[in-house]
Amino acid sequence: xxxxxxxxxxxxxxxxxxxxxxxxxxxxxxxxxxxxxxxxxxxxxxxxxxxxxxxxxxxxxxxxxxxxxxxxxxxxxxxxxxxxxxxxxxxxxxxxxxxxxxxxxxxxxxxxxxxxxxxxxxxxxxxxxxxxxxxxxxxxxxxxxxxxxxxxxxxxxxxxxxxxxxxxxxxxxxxxxxxxxxxxxxxxxxxxxxxxxxxxxxxxxxxxxxxxxxxxxxxxxxxxxxxxxxxxxxxxxxxxxxxxxxxxxxxxxxxxxxxxxxxxxxxxxxxxxxxxxxxxxxxxxxxxxxxxxxxxxxxxxxxxxxxxxxxxxxxxxxxxxxxxxxxxxxxxxxxxxxxxxxxxxxxxxxxxxxxxxxxxxxxxxxxxxxxxxxxxxxxxxxxxxxxxxxxxxxxxxxxxxxxxxxxxxxxxxxxxxxxxxxxxxxxxxxxxxxxxxxxxxxxxxxxxxxxxxxxxxxxxxxxxxxxxxxxxxxxxxxxxxxxxxxxxxxxxxxxxxxxxxxxxxxxxxxxxx
RNA sequence: GGCGGGGUAGCUCAGUUGGUUAGAGCGCAGGACUCAUAAGCCUGAGGUCAGUGGUUCGAUCCCACUUCCCGCUACCA
Numbered sequence: 001x002x003x004x005x006x007x008x009x010x011x012x013x014x015x016x017x018x019x020x021x022x023x024x025x026x027x028x029x030x031x032x033x034x035x036x037x038x039x040x041x042x043x044x045x046x047x048x049x050x051x052x053x054x055x056x057x058x059x060x061x062x063x064x065x066x067x068x069x070x071x072x073x074x075x076x077x078x079x080x081x082x083x084x085x086x087x088x089x090x091x092x093x094x095x096x097x098x099x100x101x102x103x104x105x106x107x108x109x110x111x112x113x114x115x116x117x118x119x120x121x122x123x124x125x126x127x128x129x130x131x132x133x134x135x136x137x138x139x140x141x142x143x144x145x146x147x148x149x150x151x152x153x154x155x156x157x158x159x160x161x162x163x164x165x166x167x168x169x170x171x172x173x174x175x176x177x178x179x180x181x182x183x184x185x186x187x188x189x190x191x192x193x194x195x196x197x198x199x200x201x202x203x204x205x206x207x208x209x210x211x212x213x214x215x216x217x218x219x220x221x222x223x224x225x226x227x228x229x230x231x232x233x234x235x236x237x238x239x240x241x242x243x244x245x246x247x248x249x250x251x252x253x254x255x256x257x258x259x260x261x262x263x264x265x266x267x268x269x270x271x272x273x274x275x276x277x278x279x280x281x282x283x284x285x286x287x288x289x290x291x292x293x294x295x296x297x298x299x300x301x302x303x304x305x306x307x308x309x310x311x312x313x314x315x316x317x318x319x320x321x322x323x324x325x326x327x328x329x330x331x332x333x334x335x336x337x338x339x340x341x342x343x344x345x346x347x348x349x350x351x352x353x354x355x356x357x358x359x360x361x362x363x364x365x366x367x368x369x370x371x372x373x374x375x376x377x378x379x380x381x382x383x384x385x386x387x388x389x390x391x392x393x394x395x396x397x398x399x400x401x402x403x404x405x406x407x408x409x410x411x412x413x414x415x416x417x418x419x420x421x422x423x424x425x426x427x428x429x430x431x432x433x434x435x436x437x438x439x440x441x442x443x444x445x446x447x448x449x450x451x452x453x454x455x456x457x458x459x460x461x462x463x464x465x466x467x468x469x470x471x472x473x474x475x476x477x478x479x480x481x482x483x484x485x486x487x488x489x490x491x492x493x494x495x496x497x498x499x500x501x502x503x504x505x506x507x508x509x510x511x512x513x
Numbered sequence: 514g515g516c517g518g519g520g521u522a523g524c525u526c527a528g529u530u531g532g533u534u535a536g537a538g539c540g541c542a543g544g545a546c547u548c549a550u551a552a553g554c555c556u557g558a559g560g561u562c563a564g565u566g567g568u569u570c571g572a573u574c575c576c577a578c579u580u581c582c583c584g585c586u587a588c589c590a
Contacts, residue, residue, distance in 0.1 A: 189518060193585045196516065200586070263584085329538095332526065335518095336583085343525075346539060354552055362549030369548080409527085416538075420553095427554045432547070503550055 005036040005043045006253035010261050011050040011093065011235050014074035015059050018081045020294045020339065021262060023311035027324050028291065028333075028408075029260045030087045034461035035403055037088070039483040044253045046239045047082055048093035049075040053228040054128045057214035067214045071096055084312065086320055086464055093239045095216075095231055103238030104231050105219045107280055110243075112219075116166045116279040122206045123159035163208040163224060170275040171202045177274065183287055185270050186406060187334040190263060190290045194270045205272065233273045236285070256285040258406075263290040289406055292336035294327070314344070318508065321463035322348040328462050329416075333408040345508045352466070355419045356459070357504035359426075360470050363448045366431060367498050375449060375474070376442030377494045385447040386489070388425050391418070392454050393487035399458075400483075415458050422451045446492070449474075454486040466504050473499050 009029045012022050026047060033045035051071040060070035075094055082089055093100060111117050125134045125146065134155055146155050178184060178195055185191035208224040209215070215225030234242075236259065240250040261269050269288045277284050296309060314323050326347050331337025367376075381389075395414065402410040426448050434441040453474060460467040460481050468478055474492055485491050 189584080192517060196585070330525070338525080343539085346524095350539065353550060358550055358552045360549095362553075364549095366548045413527090413537085423553050424555095426548075427546085430546085430548090505550080507550065507552095 003041050004252050004257075005033075005041040006240075006256040006258075007032050007036075007043070007045050008236050008256055008259050009047040009089075010265060011048040011095065011232055012078050013050045013053075013055075014071060014078055015055050017074075018078055018311065020309045020311050020314075022078070022081065023085060023323070024294050024327055024331075025260060025262060025291070026082060026085050026087055027327055030085065030089070031324075031328060031408070031461045032258070032260070032403070032406075033088055034464060035483075038457070038460060038481050039400065042252070043088075043090070044240075044249070045087070045089045046091050046093060046236065047087065047089045048091070048235055048239075049078050049095070050228070050232040050235070051075060051094055051096045052215040052225070052231055054209070054212045054214065057212050058128065060214075068096060081311070084315060084320070085324075091239050093235050095235060097238075099241065100235060100238040101216050103242045104216045104226060104234045106243040107234050107237070107276065108226060108230070109219055110280040111165065111276065114279055114281070116169070117163050117207070118166070120162060120164050121160070122162040122164075123157070125155040126158040127153045127155045158211060160210045161224075162206045162210070163218065164204045165207045165230070165276070165279070167202045167205045167272070167275055170278055171198055173278055174198050174202075174271065174274060177278070177284065181284075184274075184284070185266075186287060186289045189334075190266055190270075194266060197267065198271060202271070202275075229268050229272060230276065233268065233276065237282070255283040258287045258289055259285050260289050260291065263292060266290040289334075291334060292331070294331065294337050294339050296339060309339070318344060318348060319505075321466045322352065322505070325352060325463050328408055329412045333406060348505060349507050351416065351419075352463075353505040353507045355416070355423065356455070356466075356470075359419060359423055360452055360456075360473065360501065360504055363426065363445070363452055364473050364498055364500060367445045367449060368500060370431070370435070370441060371445055371498075373498055375492050375494050375496045375498060376446045378439055379443040379446045379494070380439055381443060381447070381489070384425070384429065385443060388421060389447060389450060389489040391421075393489075396484065396487055411458075412462065415455060415462075418451070418455055418458070422448070422455065425451070446494075449492055449498075450489060453492060457481050457483065457486055469501060469504055473501055475499065 007029050009025045012018070029045065029047070033043050037043045049071070051067075056071065057067050060067040063070060065073075071094070079092055082092065095104075108117070127134065175195065175198055178191065178198075185194055205227075207227040207230050208218050209227065210224055213225060215228065216231050218224040218226055236256055237250075237254065240254055241247045242250060242254075244250065245254075259269055259273075266288070270290075273288075274284050294309075311323065322344065326339065326344050327337070329351065330339075330343060330347060367373075399411060399414065426444075429444045431441050431444040431448075434444065452470065453476070456467045456470045459470075464478075467481075471477075471481070474496070
């Protein structure tokens with residue numbers, strides 16, 4: 001069984017500062033990366049920035065900067081964001097890097113070699129900000145300016161020589177591929193959209209531009225730069241040193257396990273990208289997952305409410321783990337989700353502070369007071385104890401299966417239920433009434449500590465920082481966390497010292513506005 | 514216009530291959546406890562499962578129509 005896992009986020013377009021959508025994609029990807037890592041997989045987790053194109057070139061000119069200088073600055077804000085989000089990405093790729101340029105040009109040559117590229121002429125309405133051409137029927141006039149109907153962005157008439165990719169030729173192979181690989185596009189509803197789009201007919205795709213220079217040059221024709229999407233998508237390969245397909249990274253991690261993307265860029269990933277790869281005779285990624293958007297609902301955008309969409313500000317105010325937890329718990333994965341201050345506060349207080357944080361606190365405080373500050377030595381499990389402990393064992397494969405199907409909500413609900421059960425167990429067993437029966441008291445404490453440990457392992461991919469803080473109780477460090485050990489009921493070493501820990505989650509005073 | 518998804522407790526959402534009292538979390542009310550971050554536990558209130566009609570012994574779940582929301586896509590201009 002292949003124990004390698006390659007997950008990617010989209011590479012972000014640094015023409016504006018990071019927003020919640022970027023944070024969401026990255027956090028979800030990091031969740032999967034961490035989960036797979038503690039389950040014994042060798043994980044390659046890629047994120048980065050997409051830095052070419054006319055939009056960037058113009059933004060740089062506006063600031064009087066060289067495009068690369070401009071990108072250096074903004075790319076860094078995204079790199080900083082990945083630190084702020086505590087991402088465990090193994091690599092951060094920039095499309096302005098030499099390794100990427102080589103990959104893209106090689107991929108181009110392959111497409112050309114296989115007769116999938118031809119030179120022709122294109123004329124049409126082009127939107128710089130959308131990086132897309134529009135048909136006459138896709139634009140309208142607004143205040144005397146021509147704009148794209150969908151995006152309302154300004155379009156300009158462009159007529160130029162352009163290279164084309166024979167996308168039309170791949171319509172049938174793509175449809176066959178979708179049919180043979182039922183999991184290729186997820187969730188199901190997105191897959192249906194893609195299929196119906198492809199069925200409606202594919203036109204050849206213009207894949208070069210002459211009107212600006214900020215991009216990767218077409219091999220053997222310096223007048224053209226390569227279309228940004230062909231450029232950008234290739235990052236998934238260039239990070240693995242493509243075209244050196246015999247190198248360690250490429251052999252190990254291609255094809256990618258999953259490209260995690262937002263639903264807005266599904267077409268590029270589920271149609272163009274596979275077509276390019278088919279044409280270049282490269283294996284296709286195993287799955288494209290188009291997740292939903294994070295919305296604020298239709299609340300008025302007061303100053304404070306507006307901030308809820310700025311991940312940095314949210315993290316400043318509530319902490320990273322509160323945000324990570326919220327996005328994974330409260331958003332039905334695959335659908336759009338809402339975020340609001342009230343719900344974030346609610347979620348932090350009830351799930352994290354009251355339920356998980358307090359459980360850690362009550363169990364350790366009790367253990368320290370009543371078991372000499374050590375993990376109890378002399379224990380004797382009874383049915384009640386084994387019943388709750390074994391539940392983790394029984395569900396391990398179920399958990400894995402659900403994660404492989406991106407069923408995040410199953411995972412978190414499983415944890416939340418476990419927390420309820422854990423608190424109930426401690427309540428029902430009433431160890432504070434067992435002070436005349438030290439062995440029973442010890443057993444209850446040991447069981448409760450084991451549960452805290454197991455749950456903290458499970459929470460690690462979601463709220464890594466807090467999970468690690470909790471695991472300090474047992475002096476367990478990050479590299480010791482492994483999923484399969486949640487089936488071990490006596491993982492904790494008896495007699496070891498128990499560390500008192502600080503409050504894990506402060507409760508947030510309810511803001512009333 | 515076509516295709517697809519959806520309208521389930523105050524809020525966010527599960528669910529039902531049609532079958533006696535429709536679920537969870539949060540919020541709300543009451544209770545017992547005290548190890549703990551006034552946390553946790555127990556109990557309860559709260560829903561004509563968008564509307565109308567149909568199929569069926571029986572529909573929240575199937576069908577038709579109506580209405581509202583969302584996504585993809587087209588046409589007209």
